[in-house]
Amino acid sequence: MAIPVPMGQFVPGDSAVHRADPRVKLALAFAYTILLFTARGWQGLLAAAVLVVVLMAVSSVPWRLAARGLVPILWLLAFTLVVNSLVWGSGPAIVRLGVLGVSGPGLVRGVFFVARITLLILGTSLVTITTSPVALTDALSQLMRPLRVLRVPVDDIATMFSIALRFIPTTAEEADKIVIAQTARGARFDEGGPVRRARAWIPVLVPLFVNLFRRADNLAVAMESRCYTGVARTRLHERTMGAGDWIALVGGVTVIAVAAILLS
Amino acid sequence: MIRFSDICYTYRAGDMTTRALAGVSLAVREGEHVAVLGANGSGKSTLVRLVNGLLLPESGSVDVDGIDSLDEARSLELRQRVGVVFQHPDDQIVATSVEDDVAFGPENLGLPREEVRARVDEAISAVGLSGLERREPHRLSGGQKQRLAIAGALAMRPAYLVLDEPASMLDPTGRAEVLAIIEQLRASGTGVLHVTHDLADVLRADRAAVLNHGELVFEGTVNRLVREPELLEECGLELPALSRLVTALQAHGVRFQGEPADAEELVEALWR
Amino acid sequence: MALTLDGVGFAYAVPAGEPIEALRDVSLCVEPGELVLVLGATGSGKSTLLQIAAGLLGASSGAAGLDGEPLSRASARGVVGMVFQDPESQLFADNVLDDVAFGPVNLGIAREDALRRARATLERVGLPAAEFASRSPFALSGGEARRAAIAGVLAMSPRYLLLDEPTAGLDARGRAAVADIVRAERARCGVVVVSHSADEFLGEADRVLVLHGGRAAFEGDASALVARPDAFDDAGLAAPEVLRAQQLAAVRGAGSSDFSLDPEQAARLLLRARPGERSRERD
Numbered sequence: 001m002a003i004p005v006p007m008g009q010f011v012p013g014d015s016a017v018h019r020a021d022p023r024v025k026l027a028l029a030f031a032y033t034i035l036l037f038t039a040r041g042w043q044g045l046l047a048a049a050v051l052v053v054v055l056m057a058v059s060s061v062p063w064r065l066a067a068r069g070l071v072p073i074l075w076l077l078a079f080t081l082v083v084n085s086l087v088w089g090s091g092p093a094i095v096r097l098g099v100l101g102v103s104g105p106g107l108v109r110g111v112f113f114v115a116r117i118t119l120l121i122l123g124t125s126l127v128t129i130t131t132s133p134v135a136l137t138d139a140l141s142q143l144m145r146p147l148r149v150l151r152v153p154v155d156d157i158a159t160m161f162s163i164a165l166r167f168i169p170t171t172a173e174e175a176d177k178i179v180i181a182q183t184a185r186g187a188r189f190d191e192g193g194p195v196r197r198a199r200a201w202i203p204v205l206v207p208l209f210v211n212l213f214r215r216a217d218n219l220a221v222a223m224e225s226r227c228y229t230g231v232a233r234t235r236l237h238e239r240t241m242g243a244g245d246w247i248a249l250v251g252g253v254t255v256i257a258v259a260a261i262l263l264s
Numbered sequence: 265m266i267r268f269s270d271i272c273y274t275y276r277a278g279d280m281t282t283r284a285l286a287g288v289s290l291a292v293r294e295g296e297h298v299a300v301l302g303a304n305g306s307g308k309s310t311l312v313r314l315v316n317g318l319l320l321p322e323s324g325s326v327d328v329d330g331i332d333s334l335d336e337a338r339s340l341e342l343r344q345r346v347g348v349v350f351q352h353p354d355d356q357i358v359a360t361s362v363e364d365d366v367a368f369g370p371e372n373l374g375l376p377r378e379e380v381r382a383r384v385d386e387a388i389s390a391v392g393l394s395g396l397e398r399r400e401p402h403r404l405s406g407g408q409k410q411r412l413a414i415a416g417a418l419a420m421r422p423a424y425l426v427l428d429e430p431a432s433m434l435d436p437t438g439r440a441e442v443l444a445i446i447e448q449l450r451a452s453g454t455g456v457l458h459v460t461h462d463l464a465d466v467l468r469a470d471r472a473a474v475l476n477h478g479e480l481v482f483e484g485t486v487n488r489l490v491r492e493p494e495l496l497e498e499c500g501l502e503l504p505a506l507s508r509l510v511t512a513l514q515a516h517g518v519r520f521q522g523e524p525a526d527a528e529e530l531v532e533a534l535w536r
Numbered sequence: 537m538a539l540t541l542d543g544v545g546f547a548y549a550v551p552a553g554e555p556i557e558a559l560r561d562v563s564l565c566v567e568p569g570e571l572v573l574v575l576g577a578t579g580s581g582k583s584t585l586l587q588i589a590a591g592l593l594g595a596s597s598g599a600a601g602l603d604g605e606p607l608s609r610a611s612a613r614g615v616v617g618m619v620f621q622d623p624e625s626q627l628f629a630d631n632v633l634d635d636v637a638f639g640p641v642n643l644g645i646a647r648e649d650a651l652r653r654a655r656a657t658l659e660r661v662g663l664p665a666a667e668f669a670s671r672s673p674f675a676l677s678g679g680e681a682r683r684a685a686i687a688g689v690l691a692m693s694p695r696y697l698l699l700d701e702p703t704a705g706l707d708a709r710g711r712a713a714v715a716d717i718v719r720a721e722r723a724r725c726g727v728v729v730v731s732h733s734a735d736e737f738l739g740e741a742d743r744v745l746v747l748h749g750g751r752a753a754f755e756g757d758a759s760a761l762v763a764r765p766d767a768f769d770d771a772g773l774a775a776p777e778v779l780r781a782q783q784l785a786a787v788r789g790a791g792s793s794d795f796s797l798d799p800e801q802a803a804r805l806l807l808r809a810r811p812g813e814r815s816r817e818r819d
Contacts, residue, residue, distance in 0.1 A: 134360050159358075166360045169402040174625070181626040184590060184618045185688060186642030203638065206628040210674055218355035225316055225348045226369040226416060227340050236367040236380050303707045304678060405578065433705050435578050435732045436774050461707035464777075502708035505735070505799055506777040512803035527780035534810060535788060 009069070009128045017059035018130045021245040022139035025127045028249070031256045032123050036116055039263035045112070047259045048119045052126070059130050069125040070118060077114045084110030137161040138239070156230045163219070167212075174211065178204045266292040266315060266346065266424055266457060270324035273310050284310040286478045287324070292457050294423060297450045299466035299486070300459045302475035303500030308459045311475070312428040315457070316346045329423065344373070347417030351429040353409035354401070362404075362412055363388065363397040369420045387415040391445055407438025414445055424455040431465055439465075463490070464504040467525035474499055487523045506530065537603050538567045539589060539616065539696045539726055544598035546584050546750075558584045559750045561598070566726035568695055571718070573737050573758070574730045576747035577772040582730045583621075585747065586698050589728060590618040603695075614643045617694030617725075621701045623685030627673035632658070632684050633665070635673050639692040650691075657691040658684075661717050679710030686717060697725040703736055711736065734776050738762070739797055746771045762795050778802050785809045 012018070017025075036048050056066065070077070085107040086100055087093055093101030128136070141158030148154050179189070182203045189200045241249075273285040284307045292298045302308040313319040314326050317333040326333040331342045350356055359365040366387050370380040388394055391411040401409060410430055417425060427446065431439040443465060450456050458466055463486075466472065472489045474482035476499040482489060489496070490507045503511075510524060513534070524530035546559040559581040566572045576582040587593040588600060591612025600607035602615060620626070629635035633654050640650035655665045661683040668676075673684060686702070702718065703711040715736055721727060729737050738744065744761045746754035748771035754761055761767055765783040768775035775783065782795050785806050796802045 162360060163358055166358065166401060169400070170354060173402065177620070178626060180587075180592060181620045181623065184592060184620070185626070185639040186613060186692070187638075188642070203626070203628045207625050210628075211625060215352075215355050218350065218352055219358065221313070221318055222348075222350060222356040222413075223358060223368075224318060225343055226420065227343050227372040228368070229340070229372065233371045234374055234377055234380060235371060236364060236377065236384065238377075303709055437577065440774075500707060500709045502711075504777070505797075506781070508799035509778050509781060509802055509806075512799050513806065516803060516807055518807070527777050527784055530781050531784040531788070531806075534785070534806060 009065075009125070010132050011061065011065060011129050012132070013060060013130065015059040015130070017055060017126065020130075020248055021239055021241055022127075022131045022135045023143055023239075024241075024245050024249045024252070025131060026136075026139055026143065028252045028256070029124050029127045031253050033120060035256050035260045036120055036123070038260050041263070042112070044259075044263045045115050045119060047263060048123065051256075052119060052122050055126055056122075059126065061126065061129050065129060066122055066125050069121050073117070073121065077117060080113050080117065081107075081110040084113060133165050134162075135239075137165060138235075138237070142239070153230060155233055159228075159230070167215070171208070171212065175204060175208055178207055265294065265327075265329065266426075266455065267327045268311070268314070268324070269327070271311075271314060271321045271326065272323045273307075273314065273319060273321055275310075284478050285314075285321075285475075288475070288478070288480045289324075290473055290480065290483070292424065292455050294455050295450070295453045296471065297446075297456045297458065297466075297469045299469035299472040300457065300475060301461065301463060301466070301472060301489075301499070301501055302459075303461055305477075306475040306499070307478040308461075308475050309428055312348060312350075312426055312457075312459055315426050316343050316348055340373075344420050345422055346424045346426055347420055347422035349410070349413050349417050349425065349427045349430050351432055353406055353413055353433065356413040356416065357401045357409060360400055361397065362393060362399050362401070362415075365401065365412060366415045366419050369416055373420070383419045383421065387419040390418055390448070391415045392441070405438060406434045407441040410434060410438060410442050411445060414442070418449075422454070424457065425449060426457040426459070428459045429461065430458075432460070432462070461501065462504075463496070463501060463507070467504070467507070467523055474501070476500075485523075490523055537695075538565055538601075539603075539607070539728075540565045540599075540601045541585070541589060541595070541607075542599045542601070544585070544588060544595040544600060546581070546588060546593065547596045557750055559588075559595075562745070562747065562750075562752050563598075563755070564589065564728070564745055566696065566728055568724065568726045569722065570742045571722050571727045571729065571737065571740060572743045572745065573734075573741035574728060574745045574747060575732070575734055575771070575773060576730070577732055579749075580747040580771070581750040582732075582747050583700055584750075586618065586700050586728065586730050589696075590616050590698055592618070614692055615694055616696045616698065617689040617692055619686050619689050619697070619699045619702060621704060623688075624676075624678070624681035626685060626688070627676075627681060629673060631670045632663070632673050632676070633669040636684065636687045636691050639688055643692060653691050653693070654687070657687045660690065660720070661687045662713055663687065679706055679713060682706060682710065683713060683717065686714070690717075690721065695725055696728070697721055698728045698730075700730045701732070702729060703731075732773065734768070734773070738776070746773070748772060762797055765795060782806060782809075 085102050087103045087106060089099060092103060094104045095102040141154065144154045187200060187203060268288055268290045271285050271288045275282045275284055300308050300311060314321055317339050320334055328342055328345050331338045333342060357365050358368050363384050366384045367380050370383045388397060391414050393408065393411055393415060404412065431442050434442065446456055446458065447468065458469065460466060467486055469486055472486045473480055481499065482495060493503055496503055510520060510530065518534065520533050524533055541562065541564040543561045543563055544559060545561060547555040547557045549555045562585060564572065574582050574585065588595050591607055591609045602611050605611055627635050629638060633651060636654035636657055637650040640653050641647060655669065658665045658668055663680060663683055673681065676684060703714050706714065718727060718729065738758055741758045744758050745752060746767055753771040754767045762779065765775045765779045776797060778797060778799055779795060782802055782805060794805055796805060
């Protein structure tokens with residue numbers, strides 16, 4: 001029984017999108033989100049859709065992979081559609097099923113919201129598919145740096161992200177091992193109702209967490225021994241913005257801003 | 265020189281007190297390879313945590329090249345002087361790639377980037393991990409992980425390296441890799457304090473000390489220690505089979521110069 | 537009455553490329569009262585072999601039998617007990633007694649009986665119930681935790697006991713305690729020990745299987761293996777130092793083919809092999 005490791009979204013590649021500075025990508029994704037929610041009417045969605053399609057083509061991201069990001073929220077999409085299009089009792093409706101009816105305008109509204117959410121997921125997926133988790137956390141750490149002025153422990157937070165990432169595969173492997181060991185002791189994970197199944201995981205989660213705490217203790221000791229104090233750290237790898245990155249950033253933000261203004 | 269002077273340390277948890285070390289004195293000179301042996305619970309791991317100030321002694325003092333471990337102002341300096349490698353390879357690796365992890369120490373010191381890069385390359389090559397700079401830790405073997413941990417300590421350019429049971433979690437290949445590096449380090453002038461429960465790991469040490477229930481019960485050459493089977497038994501230590509062979513040969517009148525550390529040395533000595 | 541693996545193979549698919557063969561045509565047989573030692577370096581397939589023997593993995597080829605019936609997860613349940621590497625990481629309960637009783641309870645044994653079995657098993661592994669039953673499993677020392685985990689498997693009264701590196705990471709006393717348990721269990725179970733080091737059980741194994749790259753590099757009596765120390769090198773393993781010394785002496789032209797694991801005997805053999813000795817013997 002393999003436990004899925006949530007690093008699967010990243011697909012390495014060499015496109016312009018892959019090579020762009022992660023901070024630029026994050027900033028543009030942010031601007032894109034604002035565009036999506038401020039632009040009124042279908043032109044806004046169309047503009048966003050064009051952006052997404054163009055960038056996907058440039059980064060040679062397989063469509064299926066991007067679409068997979070929608071699977072977890074299919075229920076939300078369905079729910080949104082239903083909630084917007086159904087009417088109760090009397091009132092104009094294009095289709096009727098007893099007390100319930102589907103309203104025309106409601107249906108259109110529902111589809112609009114579904115399209116918007118879909119474009120939001122697809123657009124932000126572009127960032128996670130073309131940027132490694134490590135690069136993302138590094139970018140977030142760099143972006144957070146100004147917060148140091150407000151006494152926010154940015155270096156500690158950045159280190160925390162990095163350590164969490166580093167231990168995801170290790171912990172997943174360990175969880176696997178414990179599941180097999182308990183299975184060998186006769187444990188069953190597929191029997192009974194939801195409560196019984198949830199409780200079956202106690203013999204896996206307890207040792208896993210105890211071990212994580214032990215690891216954390218050991219790691220803290222090792223870090224202290226290597227002079228970690230949480231402040232004044234230089235970084236071996238630090239991305240600096242190149243000319244291309246600035247052009248992408250300024251150009252991208254401008255295009256999106258103009259579109260947002262024109263379409264709002 | 266690392267100097268432990270009459271150290272005492274007691275663990276307190278709730279109403280349970282365990283005396284880990286009682287009046288232990290030991291020194292490790294520059295370039296020396298000193299082994300500290302003891303069964304689990306003998307206090308040897310406590311000694312490791314005392315050497316770089318992770319724990320502070322109840323009484324007595326720990327001194328590294330003149331820096332007292334109690335001196336908070338100089339604790340970073342102390343930790344640069346003495347690198348420590350622990351038992352569990354995975355629990356020492358902090359970053360998502362080999363070179364980023366080795367860089368952790370120098371980065372913490374705020375060294376300029378070129379300096380960090382130079383030290384990283386130097387340390388990675390010293391432990392034989394060149395070519396694996398971008399590899400993720402979970403794709404390394406046990407021996408490679410432990411070598412990475414050693415590289416991380418070496419990147420601080422310490423004068424002494426303390427290792428707490430560095431090979432006990434490794435398979436024979438990993439163990440051989442780590443022990444080979446320790447030999448190299450000793451040869452290049454780094455003082456080594458090697459804490460372990462396995463005598464076979466330290467047959468080449470310059471000096472050996474044995475801890476039993478927090479007390480130092482032996483200090484001398486490995487040669488002498490190996491000839492005291494009752495002491496070893498009492499302290500929960502096992503005599504390596506090779507050493508038993510040496511003792512048997514000696515009983516038949518064979519003379520050995522030093523203590524053969526492996527089969528090759530033994531046969532070499534025998535054929536002379 | 538035996539656990540048999542006959543020409544067993546195991547391959548698994550990889551996303552890009554040929555399937556990886558972890559095992560090819562390996563056979564193993566153990567009956568209650570026997571101790572079989574499986575030696576192999578990391579990556580030799582020894583852990584895969586053990587998991588197949590425990591019914592946790594299905595072999596891709598060959599046959600696996602348990603007491604005359606096909607070996608499967610269902611048929612192995614409660615009959616084949618498996619102690620994994622670092623078994624301490626499976627301890628989870630509030631107290632040691634409950635943890636040891638986990639296995640029997642899962643097998644459907646009534647709680648009262650399960651607890652009684654757990655208590656008896658604790659005594660067997662040298663963890664007296666009076667002292668250890670109510671302790672938290674996380675408050676045990678390394679050696680104690682190892683024995684508690686083994687007890688958790690023994691409490692299921694398996695007829696076959698499989699152990700993967702049971703003494704790894706323990707100090708001399710810990711190793712001796714585990715070796716004692718294995719010896720005691722051998723009387724009632726068929727025991728298979730997998731290890732990367734020959735030191736502990738080679739002397740008392742009935743049979744030895746050496747794995748290399750998923751294949752059997754050697755199969756036979758322990759004494760046959762000792763007589764052929766090259767088999768260790770061929771399999772990427774380090775022969776016990778005592779044996780290696782004799783190997784090296786043989787290479788130096790002594791020509792002796794007698795090897796022994798016992799240091800006393802080895803000393804005598806080595807002395808006999810030395811050039812000085814031989815000339816003295818001729819006179």
